[in-house]
Amino acid sequence: MDLFYIAALNIFRNYRRSAITILSVAVGCAALACFGAFINFTFEGLRETTIRTQLGHLQIYADGYAENHVADPWSVMIHDVDRLEEVVENIAGVSTVTHRVSFSGIGSTGQSSVNMSVIGVDPVREVDFADFEIVVKGRNLLPGDTETGVLGVELAQGLGAEIGDWVTVLTTSRDNIINAVDFQVIGIVRTGSTEYDSVFAKVPSDLVQRAMDTTAVERVVVMLNDTADLPLIRPQIEAAIAALPEAYEIRQWDDLADFYDAVVSLYNGLFRIFAGIIAIVVMFSVANTMTMAVFERTGESAALRAIGATRGITMRMFLFEGIIIGLIGSSLGVLLSWLIATGIDVAGGISMPPPPSMSQGYQAYLKLTPNVLVIGFAVAGISTLISSIYPAWVASRANIVEALQKQ
Amino acid sequence: MGQISLQAVCRTYTTGTTKQKVLDKVDLQISDGNFSVVCGPSGSGKSTLLNIIGTLDAPDDGSVMIEGVDVSTLTENKLAQFRNKNIGFIFQNFHLLPVLTAAENVAWPLYFKGVKRRERMRIAKEKLGLVGLANHVNKLPKHLSGGERQRVAIARALVCEPSIILADEPTANLDRKTARKILDVMKKLNEHHQVTFLCATHDNLVVEYAKQLITLADGKLTTEATTKAEAKGAS
Numbered sequence: 001m002d003l004f005y006i007a008a009l010n011i012f013r014n015y016r017r018s019a020i021t022i023l024s025v026a027v028g029c030a031a032l033a034c035f036g037a038f039i040n041f042t043f044e045g046l047r048e049t050t051i052r053t054q055l056g057h058l059q060i061y062a063d064g065y066a067e068n069h070v071a072d073p074w075s076v077m078i079h080d081v082d083r084l085e086e087v088v089e090n091i092a093g094v095s096t097v098t099h100r101v102s103f104s105g106i107g108s109t110g111q112s113s114v115n116m117s118v119i120g121v122d123p124v125r126e127v128d129f130a131d132f133e134i135v136v137k138g139r140n141l142l143p144g145d146t147e148t149g150v151l152g153v154e155l156a157q158g159l160g161a162e163i164g165d166w167v168t169v170l171t172t173s174r175d176n177i178i179n180a181v182d183f184q185v186i187g188i189v190r191t192g193s194t195e196y197d198s199v200f201a202k203v204p205s206d207l208v209q210r211a212m213d214t215t216a217v218e219r220v221v222v223m224l225n226d227t228a229d230l231p232l233i234r235p236q237i238e239a240a241i242a243a244l245p246e247a248y249e250i251r252q253w254d255d256l257a258d259f260y261d262a263v264v265s266l267y268n269g270l271f272r273i274f275a276g277i278i279a280i281v282v283m284f285s286v287a288n289t290m291t292m293a294v295f296e297r298t299g300e301s302a303a304l305r306a307i308g309a310t311r312g313i314t315m316r317m318f319l320f321e322g323i324i325i326g327l328i329g330s331s332l333g334v335l336l337s338w339l340i341a342t343g344i345d346v347a348g349g350i351s352m353p354p355p356p357s358m359s360q361g362y363q364a365y366l367k368l369t370p371n372v373l374v375i376g377f378a379v380a381g382i383s384t385l386i387s388s389i390y391p392a393w394v395a396s397r398a399n400i401v402e403a404l405q406k407q
Numbered sequence: 408m409g410q411i412s413l414q415a416v417c418r419t420y421t422t423g424t425t426k427q428k429v430l431d432k433v434d435l436q437i438s439d440g441n442f443s444v445v446c447g448p449s450g451s452g453k454s455t456l457l458n459i460i461g462t463l464d465a466p467d468d469g470s471v472m473i474e475g476v477d478v479s480t481l482t483e484n485k486l487a488q489f490r491n492k493n494i495g496f497i498f499q500n501f502h503l504l505p506v507l508t509a510a511e512n513v514a515w516p517l518y519f520k521g522v523k524r525r526e527r528m529r530i531a532k533e534k535l536g537l538v539g540l541a542n543h544v545n546k547l548p549k550h551l552s553g554g555e556r557q558r559v560a561i562a563r564a565l566v567c568e569p570s571i572i573l574a575d576e577p578t579a580n581l582d583r584k585t586a587r588k589i590l591d592v593m594k595k596l597n598e599h600h601q602v603t604f605l606c607a608t609h610d611n612l613v614v615e616y617a618k619q620l621i622t623l624a625d626g627k628l629t630t631e632a633t634t635k636a637e638a639k640g641a642s
């Protein structure tokens with residue numbers, strides 16, 4: 001307490017220098033927190049895109065799907081689709097339940113053949129998903145569509161397909177018989193992911209089921225109103241479907257989102273590098289100030305040691321100065337990042353170019369979470385503390401006799 | 408045997424290839440209640456002697472006993488505690504903490520002893536009263552004159568009730584009139600409160616106050632009792 005008091009008084013002694021140091025700690029903290037907040041925003045955007053265009057929050061499969069769907073996809077289909085969908089739909093917080101049958105095949109318009117991934121969807125139930133697809137030409141699937149389909153932009157280019165063209169997809173049906181599905185292109189869309197757009201085709205599920213000679217579906221996709229509710233709603237869904245006669249297994253979007261995971265680990269890597277840079281900058285700034293403080297006060301700290309301050313106490317007097325600078329600086333940094341985030345909100349975001357493998361630019365905002373604030377605070381604060389250690393140690397080891405001769 | 412006892416103390420400084428023997432087998436006894444003054448020209452080794460007695464510096468050879476303790480046996484931290492308890496320091500440059508008030512400066516050594524703040528401040532104010540600064544307890548050093556600062560330093564040296572107070576050139580930064588006032592304060596503390604002083608100085612004014620005069624020259628030391636001590640009947 002008393003050492004904190006004296007440390008605080010000593011900080012005010014050269015208030016201009018201390019202010020600059022505190023500011024540099026604050027800026028370091030804010031820079032890190034804001035970068036983290038930007039990454040948060042990016043993750044969230046990517047997460048929502050991934051969920052709402054491709055995966056849904058949860059996917060329900062017939063039991064054994066994960067193990068057997070490659071070897072024997074037909075053995076792991078959901079047969080009682082209507083009942084399942086009805087049960088899940090009635091749970092509060094669930095926004096959409098839809099089913100999908102997908103298959104891969106070679107698509108062709110007569111000009112060229114391209115590998116494609118066809119998803120059969122229920123246009124009636126698919127409205128929420130479709131919202132996230134940007135229609136480039138034509139229109140999206142609508143309730144009542146039967147022998148029509150939409151293509152991803154890159155896929156349409158690869159096929160050389162235009163609106164109104166017919167596409168034939170060759171695949172194998174349940175008994176290994178070669179089968180063909182024909183549909184007419186009514187729209188060309190973007191899902192946001194270039195990679196996905198180069199194989200993506202979407203047709204009414206009836207069309208696929210007819211071609212495959214089945215009424216079963218591969219999976220039922222569940223979308224919630226809010227991703228944050230997932231941990232709450234998932235157990236409810238599990239409980240509800242456990243009561244049904246058919247056995248199911250559930251997978252959550254993040255089990256399936258390889259691209260999302262890759263981006264997250266890339267950004268986390270960048271964040272760590274940035275944190276390291278911030279730490280080094282803060283350390284230099286603080287070390288400079290602390291070294292000057294120690295140097296200026298050589299005489300008086302030697303006098304204190306002469307009258308009974310142990311090395312430990314002398315060291316703590318300087319360390320506490322670093323701690324106070326770190327605490328004030330980091331607190332200001334938190335405030336500063338909040339101001340920056342609010343400022344960007346008010347200004348309507350920052351225009352960003354399309355991220356890697358995405359096709360659209362976007363408006364970026366900062367999503368400050370307690371997490372990034374704590375990290376910014378901790379990195380700046382701890383760097384301050386670390387860089388105070390050496391100067392404080394020097395002060396506590398100085399030769400008293402020599403130091404006393406200095407003013 | 409006095410409370411401070413030096414035996415065959417040697418201190419040699421080596422700068423480059425030259426060796427300078429500043430203290431050459433010095434013996435010294437200083438008894439309780441003394442007012443000893445080390446005099447000698449600049450560079451004669453007065454500060455070196457005081458620093459060794461103050462345990463800030465260690466002799467190359469010989470023994471230093473303070474209050475019956477051989478200080479060479481103490482570790483760095485034990486030495487700090489030992490100084491805090493047994494030795495008061497008055498410096499030429501005062502060395503007060505500029506951020507603390509007079510009373511806080513005086514109270515600070517008690518912190519190292521673990522005395523509570525309220526009690527510390529009470530004792531500090533009492534000591535400031537002894538040096539005639541009862542009206543200046545809440546002033547910062549920068550608002551005090553040189554003489555007042557040195558009196559704060561004396562109060563600080565007194566505050567842990569040490570067995571001896573070491574003062575290295577206590578009057579060097581003061582004008583004559585102020586120097587005399589400071590010496591009067593020290594004399595009063597010596598006579599009425601049995602505080603032992605050891606001053607190093609080349610100021611003849613200080614020599615006037617000595618009960619024991621120690622002269623340093625060429626690494627050797629001579630001690631004489633002054634008329635003052637005889638008049639008092641040598642405590």
Ligand SMILES: Nc1ncnc2c1ncn2[C@@H]1O[C@H](COP(=O)(O)OP(=O)(O)O)[C@@H](O)[C@H]1O
Nearest residue numbers: 420421422429448449450451452453454455456
């Ligand atoms: N740290 C040191 N290194 C080398 N020589 C020193 C050192 N300290 C003092 N001296 C030398 O020792 C002699 C005595 O110094 P000091 O004890 O300070 O004398 P005084 O206090 O009587 O002026 C001087 O000649 C000085 O130059």
Ligand SMILES: [Mg+2]
Nearest residue numbers: 453454455575
């Ligand atoms: Mg000297």
